[in-house]
Amino acid sequence: MSKELIIKTQELSSQKVSICVPVVASTVDSVLQQVANCVEASVPMIELRADYFDFLEDRDVLEDTLRRVAEITDSTMVLFTIRTDVEGGEIxxxxxxYRDIISFVSTTGYVDIIDLEISHVDDAADFINILHNNGAYVLASHHDFHETPELLDMIDLYGQMHNTGADILKLAVMPNTRDDVVRSLQAANMVNEEIEDALICSISMGSLGKVSRIAGSLVGSCISFAALDAASAPGQLSYDDMNTIIKILEK
Structure with missing residues (x-):
């Protein structure tokens, strides 16, 4: 089953993996420099990890920075993320x-996709409807940095995210055994076959889970994260390495 989202001139698809490079910088100048580096490298998607921003609560500076990012990204997809400390982030x-900043960002029109940790808002479905009405796509996310849940529990987590009406469902888990990695891929494959109106993003983190970052197209996972400079999660490959491997696999 093939599912797609067309964002700018890029395609997110269950049939191939798009690489997303996180921008992990604290100052305006360093954010803009990292974004420019990504554009120069022809990265299809960047993730603005706003939990690193030292200006996150200054709306004027935040909006101006997002405007400047939008000016230089052109066809590059922009994902805006505030990763909370509960799910491995910096804040x-x-x-x-959390809601106020995300809602504000969605009204600017300067980002394409907004990450929403569904465990961090009480009325995720209603809130996502607001974000959609503001013109943003939504990636619902859940991260477990300790373990890989059982198969049915992961399927249930995908179901909870799907029920919010999000466009992309992201589940990132930490494997402790090879069986954990296989089980995570199995859950992604089963959910991808069942859900017709949302894309998925499945990640097994850490060194043990590296294979999941390049095998996404086998199970319908549409995004994989790679590092151009500093990695933002354990097990991330470099952009160049991942790009090379994925091109070979998708020939």
Whole structure:
């Protein structure tokens, strides 16, 4: 079953993996420099890891930075993420502030996709509807940095995210055995076959899970994250290595 989203001139598809490079920088200048480096490298998608921003709560500076990012990204897809400390990020943030910033960003029109940790908002479906009405696609996410849940539990997590109406469902888990990696891929494959109106992103983190980052097209996973400079999660490959491997696999 083939599913696609067309964003700018790029295609997100269950039939191939698009590489996303996280921008992990704290100052405006360093953010813009990393974004420019990604554009120069022809990265199809960047993730603005706003939990690293030292200006996150300054709306004027935040909006101006997003505007400047939009000006230089052109056809590059832009994913905006505030990764909370509970799910492996750099910031402890109250739900109200988390919602306020994400809602504000969605109204600017400067980002294409917004990451929403479904465990961090009480009414995820209603909130996602607001974000959609503001013109943003939504990637619902859940991260477990400790273990890989059982198969049915992972399928249930995908189901919870799907019920919110999100466009992309991301589940990132930590494997402790090779069986964990296989089980995560199995869950992704089963969900991809069952769900017709959403794309998925499946990741097994750490060194043990590296194979999941390049095998996404086998199970319908549409995005894989790679590092151009600094890695933002354990087990990330470099952009050049991942790009080479994926091109070979998708010949």
């Amino acid at each position: 402890a943030i109250a739900e109200e502030l």
